[in-house]
Amino acid sequence: MIDFAPILKKYKPTEEQNRELKHTASEVLGMINSILEKKKIKAKSLLVGSVAKGTNLASGDIDLFVIFSKEYSIRDMERLGLMIGHEVLPQGREKYAEHPYVSGQLGGRKVDIVPCFEIDPGTRIISSVDRTPLHTDFVLKNLDSEGQDQVRLLKLFMKGIGVYGSEIKVSGFSGYVCELLVIKYGSMLKVLEAFASLKGKMKISLEEGEIREFDAPIVIIDPTDITRNAAAAISLENLSRMKINSRMFLANPMEQYFNTGADYAPEKYRERGTVMRIFTLEKPDIIDDILFSQANRFRNIIVQILEEDGFMPISSEVELSDDIEVMVECKLEKLPATKVHVGPPVDAQNAIDFIKKWSGGRATLGPYVCGDRLCADIPVGKRVLEEVVQERINGFIIGKNIDQFKAKMRIIDPAKSNKKFLVLGKFYNKVLSGLPS
């Protein structure tokens, strides 16, 4: 096996970095606490996330929670939470997860100040954000310093193969899932062994006993709430990537699997002897997690239109840059002028109607009999890919935040454009990494 020490050394925060981090964090906590005191708000502040759990990488963010007493209404909690965030991070921007929160920079680091409600372990769910402090407690109790480093290595491996991150755009493994996996199996390598030998779904719990059913490719029972699947965000594709990369790494361990810098850059179009088009929409000012679902629906609708109208899509991809970008690759860019329209069986009541409808030159050929049915070759209306999509897209509801931009959708042939598209980078870079060459 390769030596993991140099990898860990490269990405684990140094003593000094950790001191700095802790300093910035306690500074923010202090600021929050003084606001709470001054305004007599019944809440307490808490450092959460990987920094709190000791599983952070050198580049990690600082996540702080403001945990409100259950006496407050949701509305008041959210209002007070934003007020505190803006006061601590004057340059910060409002974002929206389960509750709105403020995200900004402090001491060169990204800092999120997120409001939530206080809950006890096992309590009825209020929201998944509200459960985060319980996760911090659980991980701190169950991981020693060696375990924390194993989580770091697992995160690095997952980043290297592109499956790390629970945001919808990635639909991969969260930091908490990495922690639970290391607690379950004992080390990064043991986790990889589990995925390498896994057939079909993964279904695990840290405790004995039967595991509840969830409709998801991976089920990892959250030890702080056994009704919840902590791995619900992970897509089948990312589970598959994890399985095959684990097999490949164990068969041929190479450091390059831990190369986390391989984020895909925009790329020029590559000639593939196919018909490639990029569909772009303006991007509304909402967080990516919400926008991405709608962007993905936009992709699915375009693929559906191209499929139904016979352009034969081969591949597609979606990405968010300054715009929403959808790439679709097809076999045809122009439809044949004629298609065979299959009518009713000759026995059917409406057979004569079909004949009347398509007689007298309205069909390019027919009506005629094929098997026990009537057919007619009829002219196809719009035949050019761009025209068909522009016309049909109006008949679809994509999502409330982007429907307003449908009319301004642009369709670009990347072979004829000098622009580089992030979506092409994503498409070209989906190749399995770390392959022996």
Place this chain on the structure above:
Amino acid sequence: MIDFAPILKKYKPTEEQNRELKHTASEVLGMINSILEKKKIKAKSLLVGSVAKGTNLASGDIDLFVIFSKEYSIRDMERLGLMIGHEVLPQGREKYAEHPYVSGQLGGRKVDIVPCFEIDPGTRIISSVDRTPLHTDFVLKNLDSEGQDQVRLLKLFMKGIGVYGSEIKVSGFSGYVCELLVIKYGSMLKVLEAFASLKGKMKISLEEGEIREFDAPIVIIDPTDITRNAAAAISLENLSRMKINSRMFLANPMEQYFNTGADYAPEKYRERGTVMRIFTLEKPDIIDDILFSQANRFRNIIVQILEEDGFMPISSEVELSDDIEVMVECKLEKLPATKVHVGPPVDAQNAIDFIKKWSGGRATLGPYVCGDRLCADIPVGKRVLEEVVQERINGFIIGKNIDQFKAKMRIIDPAKSNKKFLVLGKFYNKVLSGLPS
């Protein structure tokens, strides 16, 4: 209803034509009988077919049988049959049905001299040809002169809509089936009414009682042999044509349904905004019934190749002219340079082999994960329709009589050829006739 008298007058043989016919027939019968006598052959001659049954149209052929005693071996019967045929029709050519026979011209008419064995009604089948004399007897006993005219009208209707003829190329209604239908239903119009109101299969017998199962769209029990379906040759498509044309005629009776001159002529290519190609093979010297099955298999093989390789065939047709002609219409004439090659699931034993196979630049993109499987975009080999078919056709066995010509198959783009192809005429003329315009 329209007046059928003028239609009948136009196509029914006149008194004089019938006298001539009878004269020619008895001349031939006399010649055959004198040979039989001279050579002491135990056989008798018989006029069969529509002339014998009084259901012939003015243009009808003369069919004569030489009925051999069952004492002869098949080999001797066939040898003697050909000898007699050649002596009576010195210019005649040998053809092959169930037994070989001689076909030629006499007094301006086509004459066939067909050898067969003597059998009794209900006897175990020797061959369907041997049963023909029994058909003649049955029809003569069950049709009066009005019934004979009704058969003539039914034949004319069926010729008009292109479903008359039991040869494999047509797969339609034989003269005998027309006679049985008129005996069953009483008149041409009653036959049309039966088809107009028919749902699904037709299943009839002239006698009461349960009807045996046959795997055919139409079952008409042969009254001279209840184990036989007299309508076995009729295709689903021709049954469907008969149904819908009967409905249309009864709803709007027009003389043009009886226009039997509408045999399709060769036609020039018509631009349809599709990719049309004609594949021709040399024609060996065998009868059309045997050749057509192989020609149809040739059509099916080409369609299969085009389907499998992604050219997306829309329509196809087959016809015999001086050559075997197959027309196929497709959506694509050139394949995209890249195709998505779907590999094994990531769980599979051979997943790593797939990755090794397609790594290192052998794929244009990939290997990558899609869902729970591995994929790679790989270059397509031959991409042009003509090249793909020329290459792949060698891997197929079409039929013993035409395989020798495969290597000389020609592929013609009719848009770039001045030649007129019979197959295009057949394709363009499949339109339902007699439509109100």
